[in-house]
Amino acid sequence: MSIEVRTAAPGPRPSLVKDPTDPRPTPKPSAAAAAGISHDTGWSIGDKAGLIAAWVCGISLCVIAASIVLFMAWKGIQFLHLDMLTTSPQASLDQSANGGFLDPLVGTLLLTAIGIAFAVPTGVAIAVWLTEYGRPAGLARLVESGVEIVAGTPSIVLAIFGLLVFQQSFMGIFSFTAEGGAVFGRSFLTAGAMMALIALPLVIGSTREALNTIPRHVREASYALGKDKASTIRRVLLPSARNGIATGATLGMGRICGDTAIVVILLGASMQTTPESGFFGLFRGTGSTLTSYVYNNSPAGEGNAPDKAYAAAFVLLMIVILLNFVVSLIGKRKAPQWN
Amino acid sequence: MELTEDHPQDGSAPAAVVPPLRRIVVESETVPIRVGDYAGPPDPNYGRDPWQVGTGTEGEPVWVEERMRTEDLSIAYGDNRAVKDVSIEVNSGEVLALIGPSGCGKTTLLRSLNRLVELTPAAKRTGRIILDNQSVDDFDVTQLRSRVGMLFQQPNPFPMSIFDNVAYGLRERGSKKPRRKILEPVVVDALERAGLWDEVSSNLNHPALALSGGQQQRLCIARSLAVSPEVLLLDEPCSALDPISTSIIEETIVELKSEVAIVIVTHNLQQAARIADRVAFMYLGDLVEQGAAGQVFGAPREERTQDYVGGGFG
Numbered sequence: 001m002s003i004e005v006r007t008a009a010p011g012p013r014p015s016l017v018k019d020p021t022d023p024r025p026t027p028k029p030s031a032a033a034a035a036g037i038s039h040d041t042g043w044s045i046g047d048k049a050g051l052i053a054a055w056v057c058g059i060s061l062c063v064i065a066a067s068i069v070l071f072m073a074w075k076g077i078q079f080l081h082l083d084m085l086t087t088s089p090q091a092s093l094d095q096s097a098n099g100g101f102l103d104p105l106v107g108t109l110l111l112t113a114i115g116i117a118f119a120v121p122t123g124v125a126i127a128v129w130l131t132e133y134g135r136p137a138g139l140a141r142l143v144e145s146g147v148e149i150v151a152g153t154p155s156i157v158l159a160i161f162g163l164l165v166f167q168q169s170f171m172g173i174f175s176f177t178a179e180g181g182a183v184f185g186r187s188f189l190t191a192g193a194m195m196a197l198i199a200l201p202l203v204i205g206s207t208r209e210a211l212n213t214i215p216r217h218v219r220e221a222s223y224a225l226g227k228d229k230a231s232t233i234r235r236v237l238l239p240s241a242r243n244g245i246a247t248g249a250t251l252g253m254g255r256i257c258g259d260t261a262i263v264v265i266l267l268g269a270s271m272q273t274t275p276e277s278g279f280f281g282l283f284r285g286t287g288s289t290l291t292s293y294v295y296n297n298s299p300a301g302e303g304n305a306p307d308k309a310y311a312a313a314f315v316l317l318m319i320v321i322l323l324n325f326v327v328s329l330i331g332k333r334k335a336p337q338w339n
Numbered sequence: 340m341e342l343t344e345d346h347p348q349d350g351s352a353p354a355a356v357v358p359p360l361r362r363i364v365v366e367s368e369t370v371p372i373r374v375g376d377y378a379g380p381p382d383p384n385y386g387r388d389p390w391q392v393g394t395g396t397e398g399e400p401v402w403v404e405e406r407m408r409t410e411d412l413s414i415a416y417g418d419n420r421a422v423k424d425v426s427i428e429v430n431s432g433e434v435l436a437l438i439g440p441s442g443c444g445k446t447t448l449l450r451s452l453n454r455l456v457e458l459t460p461a462a463k464r465t466g467r468i469i470l471d472n473q474s475v476d477d478f479d480v481t482q483l484r485s486r487v488g489m490l491f492q493q494p495n496p497f498p499m500s501i502f503d504n505v506a507y508g509l510r511e512r513g514s515k516k517p518r519r520k521i522l523e524p525v526v527v528d529a530l531e532r533a534g535l536w537d538e539v540s541s542n543l544n545h546p547a548l549a550l551s552g553g554q555q556q557r558l559c560i561a562r563s564l565a566v567s568p569e570v571l572l573l574d575e576p577c578s579a580l581d582p583i584s585t586s587i588i589e590e591t592i593v594e595l596k597s598e599v600a601i602v603i604v605t606h607n608l609q610q611a612a613r614i615a616d617r618v619a620f621m622y623l624g625d626l627v628e629q630g631a632a633g634q635v636f637g638a639p640r641e642e643r644t645q646d647y648v649g650g651g652f653g
């Protein structure tokens with residue numbers, strides 16, 4: 001019997017299935033294989049169980065995410081009419097007569113805009129100070145812990161803290177002051193200021209991360225051209241960190257859109273947007289957002305109009321998903337790359 | 340024979356101007372010295388006026404003039420002395436190569452010349468650094484750095500257009516002024532001198548980071564040249580580049596040396612031999628030996644130099 005030599009020569013690939021006419025004996029399975037131990041992968045029973053658990057958990061998360069979106073879409077599309085986006089809410093227990101949620105929708109957008117308008121400049125400034133200056137080191141450490149504390153504070157705590165602060169008499173310009181001189185403390189501005197605290201850690205975090213990826217020699221190249229730190233930051237570092245700043249801002253917007261506690265406590269809970277008089281009246285006035293609208297109209301709230309709650313929740317979900325999509329788009333944008 | 344590399348022995352050199360060089364005296368007459376096309380000791384006007392060191396390819400005189408020098412310069416990071424009592428001069432009209440094993444203080448020496456080393460809080464400096472007969476400490480650091488440019492190991496154009504990169508150093512404080520119209524001739528000139536103009540003339544508005552590594556490095560040269568430096572410090576400028584880009588940059592460096600004094604740190608001894616007129620060998624922070632490239636490579640006076648260059652030039 002000649003020994004078959006397999007070569008890479010062209011022709012039909014040798015079949016892995018044993019040719020029944022092949023007279024050679026089939027190799028015996030090894031003792032290890034017989035004992036159920038596979039040397040191919042080296043996975044123990046525990047590892048295999050872990051792997052299966054990981055698969056199951058991963059897939060069930062997908063199922064949960066899909067069912068949230070599908071359920072909300074089903075409910076939302078069922079109850080959502082376009083005119084709800086263009087009509088103001090009315091006080092009525094009848095779901096057919098209590099109007100749409102134009103004001104909450106505008107409220108969400110306005111509050112998000114105010115919050116992010118506060119959060120981005122302060123957040124970028126803090127991130128720049130921490131990464132580019134950071135001296136004295138003790139102060140930097142303190143600022144970092146401050147950021148962590150703000151990030152970890154529940155928003156309901158921020159909300160009542162904000163109320164406490166903005167009800168001080170010298171804070172009167174930020175909201176409406178009653179006849180007796182009592183400051184209301186609730187307005188788009190005061191709620192927006194607290195919302196900024198929610199977004200701030202996200203802006204700081206991703207800006208710092210972006211600044212930290214810029215190699216030191218890039219900064220030094222700017223100094224070596226006779227530029228000082230300020231113009232280096234403005235002309236080189238901030239443009240390089242643009243994607244990071246945008247990511248942080250968008251993540252922050254998502255957080256602001258979804259927060260309820262601050263809105264319920266600090267936005268005055270007026271169903272319709274209620275501006276004060278004066279140039280900044282809108283900002284000093286009260287209103288509602290999609291989150292507070294959903295809360296109010298859910299079976300737990302006073303309005304008890306679940307159809308409207310579903311419709312508004314669906315719109316809110318779409319806004320947040322859109323923001324996440326924007327985040328991933330920004331992530332795909334090419335950031336400057338050095339070595 | 341008593342030989343000193345840079346100074347005549349007739350005692351006519353004015354003491355106030357001559358830097359206290361580490362003089363390496365070779366007693367024997369038999370040491371073979373190859374000085375290449377570097378014509379040896381300068382005239383007694385050293386330090387004040389340019390001196391002719393030879394003739395160029397078309398018979399034109401080649402002038403060398405001192406631009407910078409260090410006097411007993413030491414730099415320590417905390418307790419670690421990275422540069423020890425180094426006295427060396429940097430001349431326009433020639434390329435000075437700093438060679439030596441890793442960690443011997445080449446980068447530290449280079450970064451001290453434009454005071455970039457001051458960015459490291461632990462770094463302490465003693466000794467003087469003179470630019471055009473004035474201590475670098477007397478300059479405004481901004482002004483000093485526009486007169487002493489620097490190129491880094493990794494190409495590092497800024498995330499902006501090619502034009503804006505070259506114009507970067509010319510613009511005030513991060514503003515867009517002066518306007519593009521005014522800057523254009525300077526930018527074009529800098530790109531031409533860096534040998535990049537032909538490749539980028541049609542896309543000055545393209546992002547600089549889209550260029551190839553070699554083009555980026557030449558853009559960084561152009562960026563430095565735009566602010567008209569007198570000295571250009573290059574820290575292993577080709578170590579991240581392919582051979583073709585490397586040879587283009589080497590050509591550029593040789594072309595630039597008549598206008599700008601060039602100091603290049605390199606680990607590539609062949610490169611130093613190709614482009615340097617003068618070579619300084621450093622070891623553990625000491626300036627062991629400096630001299631004409633042909634001499635340092637062909638007939639090193641110090642054993643440590645011999646050991647270091649021996650491998651490459653056996």
Ligand SMILES: Nc1ncnc2c1ncn2[C@@H]1O[C@H](COP(=O)(O)OP(=O)(O)OP(=O)(O)O)[C@@H](O)[C@H]1O
Binds near residue numbers: 439443447459
């Ligand atoms: N920022 C710094 N802080 C502390 N020590 C430093 C710093 N930079 C360099 N050193 C030390 O100074 C010494 C000289 O370093 P330097 O970078 O000047 O060497 P080099 O000759 O450029 O080396 P290489 O060829 O590897 O680039 C080394 O011992 C190094 O550890």
Ligand SMILES: [Mg+2]
Binds near residue numbers: 445446447574
């Ligand atoms: Mg180095």
